[in-house]
Amino acid sequence: MALLHVENLGIHFGPPEDPVRAVDGISFEMAAGETMALVGESGSGKSVTALALTRLLASPPARYVSGRIEFEGRDVLRLPERELRALRGSGIAYVFQEPSSSLNPVFTIGYQIREAIDLHRPEIRDVTGEIVRALDTVGIREPEKRLNDYPHQLSGGMQQRVMIAMALACRPRLLVADEPTTALDVTIQKQIMDLLKALKQQSNMAILLITHNFGLVADFADRVLVMFQGRIVESGPTAEVLRNPQHLYTRALIECVPKLGQKQRRLKVIDYAGIN
Amino acid sequence: MNQTNFVHESYAQRIWRRFRAEPFARNGLWTILVLFAVAALAPFLANSHAIIRVADGRVTFPIFPSLEPIEWRFLLYVPLAGLAWLFRRRLFARPLGGATFLLALVILIEVWLVFHHVVNDPTNDRDRPAAFKLMPLVPFSPVETASEPFLPPSWTHPCGTDSTGRDIAARMLHGARTSLSIGFVAQSIALSIGVTLGSLAGYYRSWPDIAICRLIEIMDCFPPLLLILVAVSLFESQNNMFYIMAVIGLTTWTGMARLVRGEFLRLSGLPFTLAAQAIGAGDLRVIVRHILPNALGPILVAGTFGVASTILLESSLSFLGFGMQAPTPSWGDILGESRLYIDFAWWLAFFPGLAILITIMSYNFVGEGLRDAVDPRLRIK
Amino acid sequence: MTTYLIRRILLLVPTLLGITLLTFLLVREAPGNIALMKGAGGENGSRAMTAEQREAMIKLYGLDKDPFTAYAEWIGRLTRLDLGDSWVDHRSVVAKIGERIGLTASLAGSALLISYLVAIPLGVIAAIKRGQVTDRAISFTVFVLYSIPSFAAALLLILLVAGGDYLNLLPMYGTNSINASEMGRFEWLWDRIQHMILPVICLTYGSLSYISRYARVSMLEALAQDFIRTARAKGLPERLVILHHALRNALIPIITIFALELPVLISGAVIIEEIFSLPGMGQLMFASLEARDNPTIMGITVFVSILTLLGYLLADILYVVVDPRIRYE
Ligand SMILES: Nc1ncnc2c1ncn2[C@@H]1O[C@H](COP(=O)(O)OP(=O)(O)OP(=O)(O)O)[C@@H](O)[C@H]1O
Ligand SMILES: [Mg+2]
Numbered sequence: 001m002a003l004l005h006v007e008n009l010g011i012h013f014g015p016p017e018d019p020v021r022a023v024d025g026i027s028f029e030m031a032a033g034e035t036m037a038l039v040g041e042s043g044s045g046k047s048v049t050a051l052a053l054t055r056l057l058a059s060p061p062a063r064y065v066s067g068r069i070e071f072e073g074r075d076v077l078r079l080p081e082r083e084l085r086a087l088r089g090s091g092i093a094y095v096f097q098e099p100s101s102s103l104n105p106v107f108t109i110g111y112q113i114r115e116a117i118d119l120h121r122p123e124i125r126d127v128t129g130e131i132v133r134a135l136d137t138v139g140i141r142e143p144e145k146r147l148n149d150y151p152h153q154l155s156g157g158m159q160q161r162v163m164i165a166m167a168l169a170c171r172p173r174l175l176v177a178d179e180p181t182t183a184l185d186v187t188i189q190k191q192i193m194d195l196l197k198a199l200k201q202q203s204n205m206a207i208l209l210i211t212h213n214f215g216l217v218a219d220f221a222d223r224v225l226v227m228f229q230g231r232i233v234e235s236g237p238t239a240e241v242l243r244n245p246q247h248l249y250t251r252a253l254i255e256c257v258p259k260l261g262q263k264q265r266r267l268k269v270i271d272y273a274g275i276n
Numbered sequence: 277m278n279q280t281n282f283v284h285e286s287y288a289q290r291i292w293r294r295f296r297a298e299p300f301a302r303n304g305l306w307t308i309l310v311l312f313a314v315a316a317l318a319p320f321l322a323n324s325h326a327i328i329r330v331a332d333g334r335v336t337f338p339i340f341p342s343l344e345p346i347e348w349r350f351l352l353y354v355p356l357a358g359l360a361w362l363f364r365r366r367l368f369a370r371p372l373g374g375a376t377f378l379l380a381l382v383i384l385i386e387v388w389l390v391f392h393h394v395v396n397d398p399t400n401d402r403d404r405p406a407a408f409k410l411m412p413l414v415p416f417s418p419v420e421t422a423s424e425p426f427l428p429p430s431w432t433h434p435c436g437t438d439s440t441g442r443d444i445a446a447r448m449l450h451g452a453r454t455s456l457s458i459g460f461v462a463q464s465i466a467l468s469i470g471v472t473l474g475s476l477a478g479y480y481r482s483w484p485d486i487a488i489c490r491l492i493e494i495m496d497c498f499p500p501l502l503l504i505l506v507a508v509s510l511f512e513s514q515n516n517m518f519y520i521m522a523v524i525g526l527t528t529w530t531g532m533a534r535l536v537r538g539e540f541l542r543l544s545g546l547p548f549t550l551a552a553q554a555i556g557a558g559d560l561r562v563i564v565r566h567i568l569p570n571a572l573g574p575i576l577v578a579g580t581f582g583v584a585s586t587i588l589l590e591s592s593l594s595f596l597g598f599g600m601q602a603p604t605p606s607w608g609d610i611l612g613e614s615r616l617y618i619d620f621a622w623w624l625a626f627f628p629g630l631a632i633l634i635t636i637m638s639y640n641f642v643g644e645g646l647r648d649a650v651d652p653r654l655r656i657k
Numbered sequence: 658m659t660t661y662l663i664r665r666i667l668l669l670v671p672t673l674l675g676i677t678l679l680t681f682l683l684v685r686e687a688p689g690n691i692a693l694m695k696g697a698g699g700e701n702g703s704r705a706m707t708a709e710q711r712e713a714m715i716k717l718y719g720l721d722k723d724p725f726t727a728y729a730e731w732i733g734r735l736t737r738l739d740l741g742d743s744w745v746d747h748r749s750v751v752a753k754i755g756e757r758i759g760l761t762a763s764l765a766g767s768a769l770l771i772s773y774l775v776a777i778p779l780g781v782i783a784a785i786k787r788g789q790v791t792d793r794a795i796s797f798t799v800f801v802l803y804s805i806p807s808f809a810a811a812l813l814l815i816l817l818v819a820g821g822d823y824l825n826l827l828p829m830y831g832t833n834s835i836n837a838s839e840m841g842r843f844e845w846l847w848d849r850i851q852h853m854i855l856p857v858i859c860l861t862y863g864s865l866s867y868i869s870r871y872a873r874v875s876m877l878e879a880l881a882q883d884f885i886r887t888a889r890a891k892g893l894p895e896r897l898v899i900l901h902h903a904l905r906n907a908l909i910p911i912i913t914i915f916a917l918e919l920p921v922l923i924s925g926a927v928i929i930e931e932i933f934s935l936p937g938m939g940q941l942m943f944a945s946l947e948a949r950d951n952p953t954i955m956g957i958t959v960f961v962s963i964l965t966l967l968g969y970l971l972a973d974i975l976y977v978v979v980d981p982r983i984r985y986e
Contacts, residue, residue, distance in 0.1 A: 051886075056890055085893070088890055096883065096887065101884065102884055103884055104884040104887070104888065104902050104905075105884070105980075106905050106979075107905075115893065116892075119891065120892065170891070493672050494676050497920075498680075498958070498961065499920040499923045499927075499965070502924060502942065505927070505943075505946065506684065506954070509946040591808075592806065592928055595808050596943075615812065615932065618812055625816060629805075629809035629812065633805050636806070640800065640803065644800075
């Protein structure tokens, strides 16, 4: 059975007579432990899709007009509030694009991770030890000393690591990383991606990586979905899609990469393009 | 509304369109306009002289000789409004400019009103027989002893009479002038000072900023009402309208100065300012032509709220007995007098209180609407 | 932080000098003075003074000196915490203020406290129910309250509930009933509370409406932040998301505006004390202004200014306490 099953999902904004079809009938599946990339240009509906997975997208203004989302066999769109909250964090956890505004500025990072653990893993006795371990996993040095830091005392890269630690602390079955590196500078981007890669190998957690950068996708995801104006225009194993993009739009996206990516990745992608 | 309107829309036009879409704000603006009309026409709405009188085969207009020359200014408003309407296309091609121009004219006329006094004219046309006479809506002058004291509201005296038998309705109509023009003019004074000092501080920074900020702090650490009380009560002999306006204006500019300073600090670092400076525009030009227009929205909003609080201040002063001198009626004054008789003469407190409430509320609604129009992030809808 | 505090407190000095100099000159240079007032003979039939007596009085009070010398002398005494004696009853100004500050402070203090206690929940509820009937009802009510002048409200309340032709539930004037001295302790307290209800209401509702409007806006701003989404994504119950994550952030600006409310409340207290005949600072101010009692006017000025400046200082310190991002070094 698939971990996540999305079928004909449609999400609209604005007036019903003339809606903005942010997500326009998409379907896809993810197996446990699988890494998948969701690629598309800005405004194509990636974030809306991601947030919809746990109904984080407030309604109104959003309207879930059609389809179903099944996570571990449960129908998310009809889940009662209480079970939905249990699903958030421990079933599906998120890492967002903007680490500096995604962490609450008035609480220490230790406290914010603690909240997640208290909520989803109440059986843990040594919560502080667990937080330290979580911070350690994401490569924060001297985590004991960092526990009581406030978000503004950390660099952007460290803040994103804390976000990841917080997401992992609940032991989710699916991690949704919505453009986790876009707000960071290039060297930090690589560190964060390496971290995600390492995590992918260590655990049996499925990862949905959202990005508009095909360069990040190439050596990370097993499969890739390409979104364009609220629809999925192409999907398949990453290597295949990269080697032989069917859709014109996918081709354009792939060609975009050399302009956007960093040096090392540019070489790789040109490599793939050369194969084509 | 027509959604696909691609005609170029200026900043001011956009604000105006959003503003009109707010019912409370729109009604607030209408109320204020009506109040101003009432204030301007007060001598024609409440007067002991007939507008038209036909007696002994002669038609006379007794109301006109009884008017002070100042009252003829309503004759200025009528052609002014007419001209503004005729040339509205030209005038409002740049709406901010047009509105500023009109506003300046109105301020000039209202400052003129400052020297207005109500004269006590004992004669009246109510009791004089005539074949035909058309009396004003309220056939009493605000200063005459028209009837018995403490008459409750009735058909003859719709708002009752006060302790000396003067008609409250007539006093309220004339009092509207005091409240409205003081609110307007005092706030204009505060606005001029605040915008000037605020822009100097925000634009030049360094020592002008330090000096002006100190000054603001000094002014701010004293409750405005106390400061005004000191100024007003010490110079009691000079309590004409202009003095009160000046004192209120001179003590309430700090909020505006803070706001403008903040806006200038923000805007003067932005590329368009640097661009203007780069092509060699002088400081004055950069301030007035480039930065100030971008800060107009918040200034307008703060100014509108400021008028409301100024009206409140003035009525507090009059209420406490430190306002205008005796014959000039004002709402706060009537309220202040009502304190002594509050246990039986409710109408003395109710009508002026209601008038002040409605005026202040209208200004606040307009301010609220303007703020939402300028910065639509926080609107309710 | 300590050095910052010391610097801030030192900076209070020039501000205080500025406001006192301003008031001093204003009070002194205004036409008329106490000698003329007393000399004119009171309404109670006291005899008018002779020219010599008047001269002597002007000399006694130092009104013949040039204003800056007089100001320097006054400041000199102020540094020894001596505000001089009243020109009216020759009692020490400090003592006169001292016996009245309690009433004004308790009025303003309870008004501030009640404002916050009521305003924050109102603002939060309005923000959560944004755009719904609840929000509109709260926002509109608060808006109307915000526009009612406190003295008009005071008069109407007196008219409606304190004597007059309608209800007679609460006393109209003063701090206690005439027979208060015969009352037992609790009876006395109850009597006092009854006398304070109307003044406190009149003083409170203005700040209350202002603060709750402010609370609504800053709550809306907090709720629109990214970290709220993070908190929800963690699976936190909505109650915690709002009351913990959002409110904690929204409180920062709300708490710190209390300093701005202080001068407003003191202004308000002046009017309210006058209406309800309460012997507080406001009344003292009126009496001193009327009698041209310069030392008392100056004393009140100093007092109120220091109070306000300390309020600002406290607000700055509170900022550090509630917002971890702000540190003064
Ligand atoms: N709260 C909202 N109200 C109205 N429209 C919205 C809202 N959120 C998203 N949309 C619309 O949904 C569409 C998809 O937005 P989405 O955020 O999913 O894009 P994205 O693919 O994540 O882009 P990006 O790469 O910039 O993050 C956009 O057209 C956007 O205008
Ligand atoms: Mg997105």
